[in-house]
Amino acid sequence: MMILFSIASSQGASEGTESNPLLMKWNTPHETAPFNSIKTEDFVPAIDVALTEARKDVDAIINNSDPATFQNTIEALEVSGEKLDRVAGVLFNLNSAETNKELQAVAREVSPKLSEFGNYVSLNEDLFKRVKAVYDKRESLDLTAEQAKLLENSYKGFVRRGANLQGEAKKRYAEITTELAQLSLKFGENVLEETNAFELLITDEKDLSGLPEAVREAAEQLAKSKGKEGWMFNLQYPSYLPFMKYADNRELREKMYKAYTSRAFKDNEYNNEETIHKIVNLRLEKANLLGFKSHADYVLSERMAETPEKVNSFLEELHEASKPYAEKEFKEVTDFAKAKGLKGDLQRWDWAYYSEKLKTEKFGFDEEEVKPYFQLEKVREGVFELAHRLYGLNFKENKDIQVYHPDVTAYDVFNEDGSFLSVLYLDFFPRDGKRGGAWMNDFRAQSNINGKMERPIITVVTNFTKPTETKPSLLTFDEVETFLHEFGHSLHGMLANTVYPSMSGTGVYRDFVELPSQIMENWATEKEWLDLFAVHYKTGEKIPAELVHKLIEARNFQSGYLSERQLSFGMDDMAWHSITKPVTDDVISFEQRVMSKMELFPHVEGSCFNTAFSHIFAGGYAAGYYGYKWAEVLDADAFSMFKKNGIFDRATAESFRKNILEKGGTKHPMELYKAFRGQEPTVEALLERSGLKD
Structure with a gap:
């Protein structure tokens, strides 16, 4: 049994269970x-x-x-x-x-x-x-x-999970786990409510100044879907991010920014501050019951990183490498904004806007310039072709598979020899009932107990910009990377070849689980792969080499600042979960104390990062957010093998499949990694790739 510690949902009981489709044999x-x-x-x-x-x-x-x-x-x-x-x-x-x-x-x-x-x-x-x-x-x-x-x-x-506990301690442990499950659920619901509650309706076209045509069109369609005239923007990424990057109206950018960063921090029923206190203090109490001094000690005893000290020193090492670059980048954007007529100090709601303009000026690169080459259907074909070239996989849409929403498409996935491998659902577009972000999950994990092979059923869910009446869905470069990332997770699930489901696919240490996903992102700037699918949706012209070169240059644009941002999230997570006494400080004071050394902007009154930090309070990343950076070290090091041998090299891919993707959690991750790479990873490849090395 893959014992359940996730949370479910429900409503009043229906009569009789004989006809309940969830309990019947699924003849599908x-x-x-x-x-x-x-x-x-x-x-x-x-x-x-x-x-x-x-x-x-x-x-x-x-x-x-x-x-x-x-x-x-x-x-x-x-x-x-x-x-x-x-x-x-x-x-x-x-x-x-x-x-x-x-x-x-x-x-x-x-x-x-x-x-x-x-x-x-x-228990x-x-x-x-x-x-x-x-x-x-x-x-x-x-x-x-x-x-x-x-x-x-x-x-x-x-x-x-407390099996050695006795009497009152065992009873208390059970109470804590139940309460934590409910609190995490509540945290996520509050963030979703607050995300959906905000809408910015623009009725004066001059307030759209700076926004690309595709963004305007999507906003008009959103307004129409809500029965409104004009252009509507909300806090879902495909709407929020382009607004912050392109909208000339500074006041409206400020309004959007403050709405986004105050989610679950306002004085209403959805405020998450008390929930955070309860979660971290209960996690500490649970860790103490089990003999650990902190929740981080408890979590990391079953991770590659092993101890909070190792994680903190890892984050500190990258912080030292990133900070000088981040400071230089901050000054560059500030000077650029002043030269462009910015009055007063550069504010947080100005950062994306002026950064985008600087990037365009510096590299002749505009995000909107690449989007026409990344039509979603073509990107999907390109991702499928990459999986075919590396692992021999073939994908065939199966319309007989029922889906939970019309936007969802289901595929049968086959090995090169024609044998069935997996079902894959793809669910691309935002909607009100869908949480933000992107993720992979499974409906059934692979297993092979007593010769009974169960192939997996995998789902990849994203929030990409929807097609409009006049335009197909065109992805930003970041969204192409997101697709590759989640597809990498899906390969981990689909190619799993273990006996037991609890160790199949992504059933690995949390700080190893991002390697199969993040390594896939490396193909995003490889011209050889892009040439397979990246054609202009109107003209059919291949993506020009010059544009790919700009993409590569722009990819490392502000890598110091972005690295510091991710490191600050990791340090924040470690601080919350390294406490050895219950926290009484208010959430914002704690947050500022921890994150201030990475911050380049002053605090914005009324904003709070942690009240919407679902990864650690509603997801599985408590004392584990550092894992993204940890995996970057692994993926940069691992991809250097493909760079050396060829980005479609089947022997390298086969080794990655056999030693990592198929093995799941059947061995210690470092053992698996060394079997593929021949050595332990070093940070050098990451620093080099990110341009954080002179």
Whole structure:
């Protein structure tokens, strides 16, 4: 059983479960979810039934009168709760990509039930006794390497989830996990509410000055969809970012910026400050119960980085390398803005605007200039072709697979020999019921227990600009990188070739999980790859070499500033989770104290970064945000192999597939990395690639 510590959703129970589509056998292609039949009211009863069955599975292991063995305890636990995994998988994915008030209510109702079941398993003394009995005789068992790893993971997992706790401590641990699950859910809901609450309606065309035609058109379409005349902008990335980059109206940029940075920080029911305090203090209490001095110590004991000290010194090393460049870049933009007539000091809402203008002037590069070459459908074809050249994969749309929204497309993915590999859903465009950002997830992980191969069902979700009545969806260069990034995660899931689902695909240490995604971004500036698909959507002309050269130059534009920004997020995360006493400071004071050494701007009154920092308070990145930078070191180092041998070199790709993508979490990440690269990674390749090295 891939024991559930994520959160679900729900609503009042429906009658009778015999006809509940979530509980019936799915006679669909590859047993994909029958979305056309699933209703919101199906979830609570389905979860209830699945929980009962999962509990029976666990009880059967506990009550087995035979001595504990790997098969009747460890493996049996791994495969238990299959129906619960399946139903919860649908629920969690919908709650992120296509939610509504009813589904969110479902989430709140089901969340404590799932936490309670998680605690029933992880705090069950009789179950732990059986797991420990197998673990204690591990040396005498004839286990494969993967079985040995599963046994180690199972035992450590129990210990890390409180199995050694007694009496009141065990009871308190269970209360904390349930409360944390609800708080994380609430945090994310508050951010979504606040993101959706703000709309800027422009009725005077002169206020659109500076905005590209495509941005205006999208804004007009958004207004129309809301029954309004004019142009509407909101806080979703495809609307917010272009406005901040291109809008000449400084007052409106300020308004947008302040709306974005004050999310969940206003004096209303969606304020996240108290939620943050509760989350970090409960995480500390939980870590203390388990014998760790901080939540960061607890988390990092199962990471490549190992300790908070190592993470902080890693972040500090990159901070020292980045800061001089960031300061130089800040001065350059300030001087440029003054020369362009800026009155007063450069403010945060000016940064993207003047940076974009400087980039255009410096490199002759304008984001809008490259967008016509990145028509979404063509980019998708290019990404699929890259996967074909590297790994021999082929993609075929399957219209018989049901989808949860008309924007979603489903594909069958095949190996070079024609064998079926995976289902892949692609869900590209923003909508009200969808959280911001981009992510990959699975509805079913790959596994191969007792010769029964289960191929994965993977989903990639983004928030790219929608096509309009007159224009296809054209991506920014950043969005092309985002697509490659999430597709890299999907390859990790699709190419998985492990026995056990809990170690399949992305079931790896959090600071290793970004390597397969971030390495893919390196192809974004390779002319050899771009030539396969990047043609002007009107003329069919290939992307010019000169434009690609500008892209490469512009890619490192302000790399010091951007590096400092990411490092500040990592340091902020580590500070919250390295506390050894409960936090009482208000959130903004804590934030400013930690992040000030990386800041180049004064604080904007009324803004707060942490109240919308979903990665660490509603996602899985607590004491783990540094992992993005950690993975940059890995991916720059790893991609140097492709640069050396050829960007489509099949032997290098095959080695990456066999040693990293297929292996999931079956071995320690450093062991896997060295098997591919032949050595441990160094920061040199990253500093060089980022232009942070003289």
